[in-house]
Amino acid sequence: MIFMSKRILAAACAAATALALSACSSAPSSEGNASKDGTLTVMASFYPLQYLAEKIGGEHVTVTSLTPAGAEPHDLELSPKTVDALASADAVVYLAGFQSAVDEAIEQQAPKTVIDVSPAAELVEANSSANHPSEDEDADEAQSGESATEEHTDHDHEGHDHEGHHHDMSADPHFWLDPVRMASAATLVGDKLAEADPANADTYKANAKALNEELSALGDDLVAKTATCQIKTFVTAHTAFGYLADRTGLTQVGISGLDPDSSPSPARLAEIGQIAKDQGVTTIFTEALIDPKVAQTLADDLGISTAVLDPIESQTDSSKDYAAVMKDNITALTTANNCQ
Incomplete structure (x- = not known):
């Protein structure tokens, strides 16, 4: 019994020691907090x-x-x-x-x-510029029924429902x-x-x-490869590519606005169609996370192609990271816009 008591006492001491060491190791330090695996x-x-x-x-x-x-x-x-x-x-x-x-x-x-x-x-404030439009201004245009002209390349979407958590944001994210x-x-x-x-x-x-x-x-690669584009306008599923357009000097035309769930009006689709004809657009760009039906219908009506331009808002292919998808985007853009 004495022998067993000593074993119990030793085990208790060991447990207490381990607990103390554990407490010390898990305490926050000036070196920053870490997870259980030390990261x-x-x-x-x-x-x-x-x-x-x-x-x-x-x-x-x-x-x-x-x-x-x-x-x-x-x-x-x-x-x-x-x-x-x-x-x-x-x-x-x-x-x-x-x-x-x-x-x-x-x-x-x-x-x-x-x-x-x-x-x-x-971030760039959403306003009346071609690549960072104001949703309020475009909605006003939809209600006023303005006709499609070259001036409307300065407005990328109109007549949308304004739903979603991010619409308090006044800038293009x-x-x-x-x-x-x-x-x-x-x-x-x-x-x-x-x-x-x-x-x-x-x-x-x-x-x-x-x-x-x-x-x-x-x-730098993006700028270099789009510098010789014969077509200066590209049509996207939603107005996500304003910063890319700014960097390249191209003009983005979005079927939907900053909110990909917004729906374009018939007047807006007619306007985009006219812009596409005037600018010689060869491709309507779709996205993996947006139903391509509207974009495909527009492309079919115009007799032109569709291709994917990924806004990289989410990773849809685990084998490709941000840099890989951006390279794919550059290839898609230079092909569609006839960049020599």
């Missing part, structure tokens, strides 16, 4: 930001996207479980104003490190379709992750620098 837990609001966090964080981060793969991010709704998980995340990367559910959850849970990429993205803006966002994310996890700060900053250079080169 920083990062939540990204949608795919392009997930891409940045994964590329910059590397082996030091575990990244989860709040928007599921293959899902449309504009009208994201979060489950109570996901909202609760934000509180324990080491860092959250998001675009303020784009997804109101994410904005509200961050305000409610107050994660330790919140990384808003909008300052680096340099789709900055990631300009690789140069993505490069700036990469630098910001790298700096913020370095602050959140000082022990690995040098790695984050080095990875961010490398990614910045890669994305900047992709932007």
Whole structure:
């Protein structure tokens, strides 16, 4: 019995020691919080930001996207479980104003490190410019029944229903379709992750620098390959490509507006058809996450082709990351617009 008591006592002491060590190892430190496997837990609001966090964080981060793969991010709704998980995340990367559910959850849970990429993205206000139209202005035009003329290349959509969480946003959120803006966002994310996890700060900053250079080169490639385009206008499923158009000097015409769920009026479709004829457009671009029926019907009526131009709002093919899809976009655009 004495022998058994000593064994019990030894086991109790060992357990107490292990518990104490565990408590010490799991306590927050000035070096930044970490998950059970020692990595920083990062939540990204949608795919392009997930891409940045994964590329910059590397082996030091575990990244989860709040928007599921293959899902449309504009009208994201979060489950109570996901909202609760934000509180324990080491860092959250998001675009303020784009997804109101994410904005509200961050305000409610107050994660330790919140990384808003909008300052680096340099968002453009939606107004009457060709590539960043104002939905209110276009809706007014639909009601007034203005005819289709060349001047209407300055207005990309009209007559839409205004539903979805993001419509309080006065700026075009789709900055990631300009690789140069993505490069700036990469630098910001790298700096913020370095602050959140000082022990690995040098790695984050080095990875961010490398990614910045890669994305900047992709932007240069985009500009170079579209510089000789014979056709200067491209028609898209929704008005997501304003920043890409700005970078290339091309003009985007969207069937739907900034909200991909909005529906074009018959007058708008007639207007797009006339623009396509006037500008010699050869292709109507569709998207994986949007029903192509309207775009296909328009293309059929005009006797032209359809092709995919991916807004990269979600990762629809796990074998292709952001950079790979952007390269596919460049190829699709240069083919459709007869770029020599």
